[in-house]
Amino acid sequence: MPLDHSEIFAGLDPDDSNSIVKAFAANSAFRAAEWEELTTEDNPYRRPVRPDDLAWLNYSKPMPAAKALKLSALLGHRMLRNVYDSGLLYLPPTAGTAPETDGAAFYNDRNRILSALAAPVLERHLFTLLDGARKPLGSSDLTHLKREVREHHQQRLAEPGRAFTTALGTKDRKAAATFVMLQLSAFLPAARAATGRAALGEYDATHPGVRTLLLDDYRTWAGQHEEYRALLEAAELKPTAAAYWQLYLGTSLARGNHLHWLSHNREKYPEFLGAMLHHKIEEAADGPRFAEVFEDGLGLRTGLFDGLGALRESDLDALVDRLVLPLKALYGDQAVDRFHQGFADARWFAQLWDEDLTEQLLWADSIELHQRKAEALSKHIDDNRIEVDLDTFVESNEETSTTHVHNEHRLVMVERGQMHFWNNTTHKIEFNEGDKVLIPVSRLHGSTVLSGECTYHQPIIPEEMYQQF
Template sequence: MTLAPSEILSSLDPEDSNSIVKAFAANTAFRAAEWEELTTEDNPYRRPVRPDDLAWLDYSKPMPAAKALKLSALLGHRMLRNVYDSGLLYLPPTAGKAPETDGAAFYSDRNRMLGALAAPVLEQHLFTLLDGERKPLGSSDPAHLRREVREYYQQRIAEPGRAFTTALATKDRKASATFVMLQLSAFLPAARTAVGRAALGEYDATHPGARTFLLDDYRSWAGLHDTYRTLLAGAALKPTAAAYWQLCLGTSLARGNHLHQLSHNREKYPEFLGALLHHKIEEAADGPRFAEVFEDGLGLRSTLFDALGAVRETDLDALVDRLLLPLVGVYGDRAVDRFHQGFADARWFSQLWDEDLAEQLAWADSIELHQEKAERISKHIEDNNIVVDLDTFVESNEETSTTHVHNEHRLVMVERGQMHFWNNTTHKLEFNEGDKVLIPVSRLHGSTVLSGECTYHQPIIPEEMYQQF
């Protein structure tokens, strides 16, 4: 039965913004993953969110920066991407019952309405922290902004991100390169789609040339589809939207969501242009590094990063003036501050992503070491009769845990049965009775039970104990 808009609204508690988020996440296309859904290469609408976790997560207030790599951020950015994408066209690569059913739910009036209500709740929770992290420009003089942009460009060109150096130092470089490509797929198409959304409107008289600039940028991306698809194919990946949803870091989703948020909320046009400028600088700095990681780990020599047309240092001043100066006539000196705000916030998300990806790559490449650490920590707890908080799970065959992160360090200890454990598309780890592994805070992973039943425990490891090992 389809509920009328008034019935949908009446079912929500206006005093409980969490009820709106929960109602949105209850969409059948967002249900928890099943065992065969590690990837969804034939279904762009199937996007597991772990809705059961919303029973204890609070989206009614802003998230502190200290939790930007934790569970509410990951699930929040998954839900927010679903809000933004429900207003865009996605088509499945082939016909099938699953994409037909999930597509109907994804594009339903109910989903659009609940998404419109959930978006400001999620945006407040996920983006308010930027107000406390942003360093002010200190001047409303465009020359001051141009200088900061040039200095940042020079710094980024000179200093490779930690994520790239980590990827090139891992033992399994094929797995690392594949995971890096999965993260690129989570934000590069989203960022360019946000540019296309921002281009729509009639504003040429006030901001001459801006619309064609944005449209040309999006058109160039659309023209690179075959190049992008070939790059993914070289890693045995497909270009279907959200095909590798469960393996996208929250920070990868956040980078695309930030641009979507600014383009979706039309009053944030100056902030959007500042964030777009940052994105173009990142492409100039990181394009060659992505190419190096993919060539090293996968043997791919893609022309995608050359074809993106990254901005050059000699063009920066003119680009800042082209994007910014007409806005001063509309918003006054405040335009400079707002443009810089978008630039600085995009920079913050980029740095957070670099840290997150580097940690994920290093952990995934050293699972054996973390299994050894788990044994030592477990023995330390037992030998010293240390009491720690403990969660125990009893799950049946093919029961699956949608990929997630923990808000604390945990051990996974299999008491009985077998399970698959995964953190990439390249392979799965089989855990049997007695096996243990240490999962540090904020590391993305999922699991599936292989045996008829599996009992496993998750002791929560205090930070002080974690540092000992």
């Protein structure tokens, strides 16, 4: 049957790029989550985006770095991952009506066309901030680049990320290790898929040996499938792609999306190679730390990182030469600058991820403390008759809020009814009438109503007041 383009382009405003993003997000596979869809272990295509929020979010212009942990970034990276993944093969573990229906929507021509239109809009919104965040190399000399790569490698080996030490210091280390595993599953397979995509093509005459290097990297990952699966099973998780979609931090998606962006846009080949090298350095440094967290919290000593993270300091200079020297003959000195750009941008996302994951782990491990803080804040507001902005919600049984973050600190105060509050696969937190909790800015969470109806309020807490408590 001929494709009906009029249906696809209906409602699109050629002068409003945001309308393209809205049309893409309207895919039925991306609809808001329902109560039974907190996880989607049998359906790799079901990826809730919270499309209703696009009524007030604007993706038509670049996002400032200050919003890199806020809602626009989270939903933007969810949508962009769906763009990239629609060009890859995913299969459900078993047959079923839901994956068949959502798979048809995920892979149909309408989604392919809207993906192609939405990709540059989302990429501009999400990645332009890197131009201002990046520290220039300062010289196009290859020796300078090698020194920076070596120094970063040494620093990462010496300084474990805060997220790992935080996970090892939590009260509920199984919950922390499970959440860390969820984040790994959000970017490790994506990074390898981006590498596999980058390998495709005929370029050996100009860049000898690198296609084999990229293919070997992807082949190594494919050969580690059983190790990866065993690690997920230790966390009582399934290996289905996007099974825990709602629990991926925006920064976890961003790390994979950055590599996808550079490999998908073929003109960014030097930048991709720089980002890939950074990813290999991160794996070499973080592999033992991931393994320690998983052994401590899940009781499994995994060998997954033994092969994936193989990178010796003595090999770094030779690897940089192998990746960059042939490109210098093609692009001149800008090859060094472009390679460094990819390297520096990947480092920025990795640092942001460490900060984001650290704060999420700390908050999730101290919900009782944040309940007490909420009580104190509420009393402070009432006693001093302070007026704050307030959102009120009245929701019915099983109404579900797809996981999200807030752009400001908020209290959740249940006036009537019951709800489940959740931020991990390990457990849900029950809130009843009168219960309160403080949700700091950018902390990922969702909720489901348990009673026939639930009324709850969300006072917005100014930064100055938040710091007092």
